[in-house]
Amino acid sequence: MTDMKAVVGTHDILMITLDTLRYDAAVLEQENCPHLCGSGPWEKRHTPGSFTYAAHHAFFGGFLPTPADSDKSSHIRLFHSKNTGFGTHPHTWLFDTPDIVSGLAAEGYRTICIGGVIFFSKKVPLARVLPGFFQESYWRMNFGVTNPRSTEHQVNHALKLLERSLPEERLFLFMNVSAIHGPNHYYIPGTKRDSLETQRAALRYVDGQLGRLFEVLRTRKRPVFCLIFSDHGTAYGEGGYEGHRLAHEVVWNVPYREFFL
Template sequence: MREMNKIVGDSDILWITLDTLRWDVAQDAFWKGELPNISKLMPSTGWEERHSPGSFTYAAHHAFFSGFLPTLAKPGPHPRLFAARFPGSETTAPNTFTFEEATLPEALSKSGYRTHCIGGVGFFNKQTALGSVLPGLFDESEWKPSWGVTSRNSAQLQFERAAEVLAESDAPHFLFINVSAIHQPNCHYLPDCQTDGLESHRAALRYVDSTFPILLDALKRRSRVFGAVFGDHGTAYGEDGFYGHRNGLSSVMNVPYFDFLLENS
């Protein structure tokens, strides 16, 4: 486990949720060499298989922001990297960064971080009261229709904005990006495709990877970055008659995860 008490305060923190990304699709794409850019930050074994705390975006992110990141898909207990302090926690360890506030964005803001949210799917669009809850946890938050689920170049535009944010200040950043491209609809990432499915899901992930150098170049200009890249939940494409998420299928609850520590000279 990483020593988060030595990382927080000395590093930028980057979280990227690849909204709706399935574990099985992500890991197969890794092994087949379809993620040449994201894999530059990944371990040689690829993604970790983890269990999401929620079957859809809103529920999962509430848990994430209080320190309940996806849990390893094997018997635990598994110590957490971040944790809001509460009595009786069995997954808070000496290397866990614990905080008194209800959420990590609030805690990092009080610790001197610039906290910034780049939204993607509708729960981050700030167009309604519901769509404002999660962005409201951050000092700064943004959303544009071109970053949403129907935009074919959403990831490129989100990563371009992320690079701009990181270049604006040398202050420590907590930068959160909710990448929307893999969420339905994703059929537009395959030619002549009219229906979402596993192949278009995979094509959307390849598209995200193709735009990743924009962000990677920006990260290389920061002195030290701790990052976590993970799915918030998966989705079903007809398994057992189910489509979409908000159900308990393994295709929904099993998500990919990796974290990294990038130190630049």
């Protein structure tokens, strides 16, 4: 596993949630996603929540998706709350705050959230909870699910912030990518319904845009540790189900990757 005690303090940290990306869609597009999968394949994991709000609460509490295997010894956590009485792995980074975001801030990180789906829109009190974990949070209408160029706008915003960021600054940059979440039918012109195929097309679009972000991050003073995964999948009619916030393997299986830039 990654030695998080060696990462925190010495690396910038990038966390991206590819909202609603199904594990099977991610694997089918692996060859077509050079930026996300250039250094390795997706790992199959189980999400701790079946929809955005629940899953991100768990992530920010240090509960990232769990490896999808029954070997408990492989379920080593990168982040863990301090002084819980549980034994932890020597490479697990321990935080003494309510969540990893404020924990990283306590280590001198500037914490930034670039929102995507509605739970990050800050439009109503509930949609201010998740962005509220961060020192700085940004959401624009064109970062949301209704804009077919949302990832382009989100990445442009991140690049603007990076341009103005001091080289010695420790950064924890979080981005919730909205493009893969429904509606995504417009990624295949002429299609009127969301499907596994239109979700795959959305993922290809997202990979192309994230390449620009990775390129700039590579030029930063510190190496960047990247955590990229989905918060939950979604059903397109499997077992009669549509959507998420329900228990079905197309929802609970999620793709997960970690790598360095």
